[in-house]
Amino acid sequence: TDTSLSTSDSSGFYIGGAVNKTELGSDDASGSESATGFGVYGGYQFNDWFGLESNFFAANVGEDDFDVVAGALTFTPTFTLHFNETFSGFVK
Numbered sequence: 001t002d003t004s005l006s007t008s009d010s011s012g013f014y015i016g017g018a019v020n021k022t023e024l025g026s027d028d029a030s031g032s033e034s035a036t037g038f039g040v041y042g043g044y045q046f047n048d049w050f051g052l053e054s055n056f057f058a059a060n061v062g063e064d065d066f067d068v069v070a071g072a073l074t075f076t077p078t079f080t081l082h083f084n085e086t087f088s089g090f091v092k
Helices: none
Strands: 012-025 032-045 050-062 067-082 088-091
Touching: 012 050, 012 067, 032 067
Parallel strands: none
Antiparallel strands: 012 032, 032 050, 050 067, 067 088
């Protein structure tokens, strides 16, 4: 009888999307502005515990006389710990 946990091959590419809230604040009395931002991420999982991921997001914050475009591009290693066949956790 085989009592080992069955493991699936979790290596390969992946891609996804994101929606976020972006807020730009100021120390003066003018308050803050917020907007909805959008992003895309993707990466490659080399094995069941290590991968590399890239993330890009952008938001256009402001109104008629005040307009700021904010964005970020990140590259991150990811480390995954499998608790059992159903659950796992990861750290970026």
